[in-house]
Amino acid sequence: MNSTPGSSVGTQRVKRGLAEMLKGGVIMDVVNAEQAKIAEDAGACAVMALERVPADIRRDGGVSRMSDPSMIEGIQAAVHIPVMAKVRIGHFVEAQIIQALGVDFIDESEVLTPADEKHHIDKFAFTVPFVCGATNLGEALRRVSEGACMIRSKGEAGTGDIVEAVRHLRSILGDIRKITQADEAELFEWAKQLQAPLPLVQEIAETGKFPVPIFCAGGIATPADAALAMQLGAEAVFVGSGIFKSDDPAPRAKAIVEATTHFRDPEVLVRVSRGLGAPMTGINMDEINQTQRFAQRGW
Amino acid sequence: MRGLRVNLRIGVLALQGAFAAHCECLASVGVEPVEVRSPAQLESVQALLMPGGESSTMSQLLESSGLFPAIANRLSAGMPTFGTCAGMILLASEILDGRSDQHSFSAIDISVRRNAFGRQVDSFESSISTPIGEFHGVFIRAPRIERVGANVEVIGTLGEEPVLVRQGNVLAASFHPELTGDARLHEYFVTTVSNMRKV
Numbered sequence: 001m002n003s004t005p006g007s008s009v010g011t012q013r014v015k016r017g018l019a020e021m022l023k024g025g026v027i028m029d030v031v032n033a034e035q036a037k038i039a040e041d042a043g044a045c046a047v048m049a050l051e052r053v054p055a056d057i058r059r060d061g062g063v064s065r066m067s068d069p070s071m072i073e074g075i076q077a078a079v080h081i082p083v084m085a086k087v088r089i090g091h092f093v094e095a096q097i098i099q100a101l102g103v104d105f106i107d108e109s110e111v112l113t114p115a116d117e118k119h120h121i122d123k124f125a126f127t128v129p130f131v132c133g134a135t136n137l138g139e140a141l142r143r144v145s146e147g148a149c150m151i152r153s154k155g156e157a158g159t160g161d162i163v164e165a166v167r168h169l170r171s172i173l174g175d176i177r178k179i180t181q182a183d184e185a186e187l188f189e190w191a192k193q194l195q196a197p198l199p200l201v202q203e204i205a206e207t208g209k210f211p212v213p214i215f216c217a218g219g220i221a222t223p224a225d226a227a228l229a230m231q232l233g234a235e236a237v238f239v240g241s242g243i244f245k246s247d248d249p250a251p252r253a254k255a256i257v258e259a260t261t262h263f264r265d266p267e268v269l270v271r272v273s274r275g276l277g278a279p280m281t282g283i284n285m286d287e288i289n290q291t292q293r294f295a296q297r298g299w
Numbered sequence: 300m301r302g303l304r305v306n307l308r309i310g311v312l313a314l315q316g317a318f319a320a321h322c323e324c325l326a327s328v329g330v331e332p333v334e335v336r337s338p339a340q341l342e343s344v345q346a347l348l349m350p351g352g353e354s355s356t357m358s359q360l361l362e363s364s365g366l367f368p369a370i371a372n373r374l375s376a377g378m379p380t381f382g383t384c385a386g387m388i389l390l391a392s393e394i395l396d397g398r399s400d401q402h403s404f405s406a407i408d409i410s411v412r413r414n415a416f417g418r419q420v421d422s423f424e425s426s427i428s429t430p431i432g433e434f435h436g437v438f439i440r441a442p443r444i445e446r447v448g449a450n451v452e453v454i455g456t457l458g459e460e461p462v463l464v465r466q467g468n469v470l471a472a473s474f475h476p477e478l479t480g481d482a483r484l485h486e487y488f489v490t491t492v493s494n495m496r497k498v
Contacts, residue, residue, distance in 0.1 A: 007425030014422045017439045017478050021352050021384075024315040040398075043359035045315055045352065080398060080413060081353050082440065104419035104440070127420045235319070254359075261314050261360050262336060 010127030012149070018082065018105060018129055019150035019213045022046055022236050026226065026257050027215075029053050029240040032071070033078035039243070042253035046082040046105065048238065049075040054111050054158030055241035055280065058292070064112045066094040069101055076102065084131070089298055090116025092125070099128045105150075106130045110297035111157045111240075120298070123147030133217065135168045135295055137175040138194030144211050145197045151210070153234070154295040155218010158241050160282025162219040164295060165229060169216060173233040180208045218295070221246070221279040223259030223272045230263035247277035303329050307493065310335040310344030312370075314360040316352015316385060320477035324485040338369040346379040346492040349386030351439065351475055354413065355398050357385060367402065374406045379468040379495060381488045387471035388413060388442050395445065407466045408448025411473070415443030427462055427474065429455040431487060436462060436474035444473060468495065 008014075025045025030036040036047045051067045052060065066087050076083050082104035087094035089108055094115075098106050108121055110133050123130040124147035133154035134140035140151045153172070155165030179190055179201060187205055191198040203211055216229035217238035226237045237260055243253045255272035262268035290296070309325055311318045313334035322332035325348070333344050341347070347370065349357075361367040374380060382390040389403050393410040416422070419440055427436040436457065444461045447453060455463025455472065463472045463484075468491065476484040 007423045009421065009423045011424055013437055013478060014424055014439065017437050017475060018419050018422065020317045020320055020475075020478060021439055023317060023319060023352070024313065025353065025356055040355060043315075043356045045356045080355060080396070082419065099420065102418045102420055129419065254363075257356070258360070258363055262364070265336070 012147075015129035015149040016212055019131070022082070022150075022215075023213055024261060025236050026253075026260050027084065027236065027238045028243055028253060029238075030075060030244070033074045035244055035249075036075045036078045036083075038250050039253060040079045040081050042250060043257035044081060044253065045236070046084055047075060047079060048084045048086065048107065048240075049103075050086055053241040053244060054294070055160075055245050056158075057111060058158040058283075064088075066091070066098060066112070069097065072098070072101055072103065086112055087121070088112040089114040090119050090121060092121045095121055095126060095130075099126055103128060108132050108148075110154055110294045114297050118299070120146050123149075131215070133295070133298060134172065136171045136194075138196045139298065140172055140210070140214070141194060141196035141200045144200060148212065150213050150215060152215040152217040152238055154298075155216070155220075156285060156288070157218050157294050158283075159219050159285060159288065160221040160242060160245075160280040161285045162221070162225045162228065163285055165216050165218040165220070166232065168218075168295075169214075169229065169232045169234055172210075172214065176204055176210055179204045220256070221282060222276075223255045223269060226256045226259045227263040227269055230260060236260070242280055245280035247279075252276050252279070303331070304489070304493070307331075307489065308333055308344045309489065309492065310341060310347045312347060312349045312357070312366075312386070314352075314364065314366070315356045317350040317383075317475065317477055318352075320475075321348050321350050321383075321485075324477050324482040325489070327482045328486045328489055330489055335366070336364060338365050341366060341369050341373065346488070347373070347381075348488070349380065349382040349389055350477065351384030351386060354385040354388040354394075355401055357389060358398075358401050361389075361402075371404055374404055374469070377468055379470075379488070379492045380406065381470040381472075383472045383475055383477065384439065384441060387411060387444075387473055390469060390471050392448070393446070407464065407469045407471050408451050409444050409464060409471070410446035411442045412445050413442050414440050415445070416441045425457060427455050427457050429463060431483065434476065434484065435479050435481065436476075437478045438474050441473050
C-alpha cells in the first residue's frame with residue numbers, strides 16, 4: 001500500500017518491531033470470529049486463529065495442520081488487532097499460504113504435528129515475522145539464528161498446568177543472567193554447550209538481554225498464572241485453551257489482560273481474581289506420558 | 300550520553316506496547332523514565348510518553364486503571380505529551396476505522412485512520428524529513444494522519460504526507476522513533492519539557 005521510494009518492507013527491524021508492540025499484552029487463541037471479538041473486547045493485543053485450541057488437539061489426536069484459510073479470513077475481518085496463525089514445524093508451504101493471507105505473525109508451532117524432523121523454516125525468507133517456541137536458551141538462539149523475531153516458552157499447551165512454562169522461562173532467563181556475568185573465554189564454552197551461534201551468545205553478553213522479545217506460552221489459566229510469568233521475566237503472554245475452555249470466557253479474558261499489565265500490583269490481582277467461575281479443568285503434567293508431550297517437538 | 304537530568308521525571312505509559320524501548324531512549328538522553336500504570340504514578344511525572352502498541356487494548360486499560368480521566372486532566376493543564384503510533388491515535392481528536400467504543404483524549408486536532416498503511420506484511424521503514432534533520436522512520440501497521448487542524452504544525456513528512464505533528468505541548472508521530480536507537484526525537488521532547496519548566 002505504501003509507494004514511497006526508498007522504503008523497505010520485511011526488514012528484521014520492521015519484523016521485530018511488531019513483537020515490540022505486543023509487549024505487556026495478552027495474545028488469545030480463538031477458533032472463530034465470535035471468540036475473536038470477545039478477545040478484542042476484553043483487551044487482547046492480538047489473536048491466534050486456529051481451528052481447535054490445544055486442549056482439543058490433545059483430546060482428538062491425529063495429525064494437526066494449519067487452519068482453513070476461510071476460517072482465518074473470517075477472524076481477520078472481525079477484529080482490528082493483529083491476527084496470528086500457526087503452521088507446522090518445517091512446513092514452509094503452509095507458511096507461504098499464511099503469509100499470502102496477510103496474517104500479521106506466524107507461529108511455527110509444536111502444537112501442530114511437525115512436518116520436518118530436522119529442519120525448522122528459514123524465516124528470513126519471509127516478510128511476515130515468526131514466533132517460535134523454546135524450552136531452553138540454546139533452542140531459543142537456534143530459532144533466532146533461523147530468523148525468529150519473537151521467542152515464547154513452549155509450556156505444555158492444552159494442559160492448564162503452568163509448571164512447564166515456568167521451567168522453560170527459568171531455564172532461558174536464568175542462563176541469560178549467567179551469560180551476562182561470563183568472561184570472553186567462557187562465552188565460547190557457553191556457545192558450545194548451548195549449541196548456539198557464538199555471535200548471538202556474545203550479543204547477549206554485551207547487551208545484557210535476549211536479541212528478541214521473550215513471551216510466555218503454555219498452561220496459563222488464571223490471572224495469577226499470567227502475573228507469575230510476567231514477574232519471572234516474560235514480556236507478554238499467550239493464553240491458549242485457558243480462556244475459551246473456562247466457565248465464563250469474557251470476564252476471565254479481561255481479568256488476565258489486567259493481571260498482565262498490573263503484574264506487580266497485588267491489589268489489582270486480588271480484584272481481578274475474584275468470582276471468575278471455574279478455570280479450565282486442566283491436566284496435571286504427571287498424567288501425560290512422555291510421548292504425548294508437545295514441548296519435545298522441535299530441535 | 301548527556302549528564303543525568305536529575306530534576307526531570309518523564310513518565311512512559313506502560314499499560315501495553317513498546318514502553319520498554321521508550322524507557323531505554325529516555326535513559327540514553329539522561330532522563331530516568333517512570334513506568335506509569337496508575338493515577339498515583341502519573342502524579343509523580345512532569346510529562347508523558349505514550350508508546351505504540353494496540354490502541355484498543357490501551358483504551359480498555361486506561362478505563363479500568365482510572366488513568367483516562369487522570370491523563371485527560373493533566374493534558375488540559377498543559378502536560379507535555381508525546382504519542383507514537385497507538386499513542387498518537389489516543390491523542391487524536393478523531394479516529395477513523397477504530398472500534399466504535401474507542402475513546403481518545405482529543406489533545407491534538409488531527410484525524411487518524413487506524414492501520415491505514417495496511418497489515419504487518421505492508422509495514423516498512425523509510426526516511427522522514429523534519430526541520431531538525433532526516434530521521435529513519437519505522438512504520439508498524441501504522442496509522443495515517445488524514446486531516447491536520449489549523450493550529451497543528453506539521454514537523455515531519457514522509458514524501459508529502461504528515462507523519463510528525465505538534466500542537467502546543469503535544470507531539471505525535473505515526474512512526475516509531477524508539478526502534479532505531481536514534482534518540483534525537485526523545486531529546487527534542489525532553490528539551491521541550493525542560494524549557495517549559497524554566498518559564
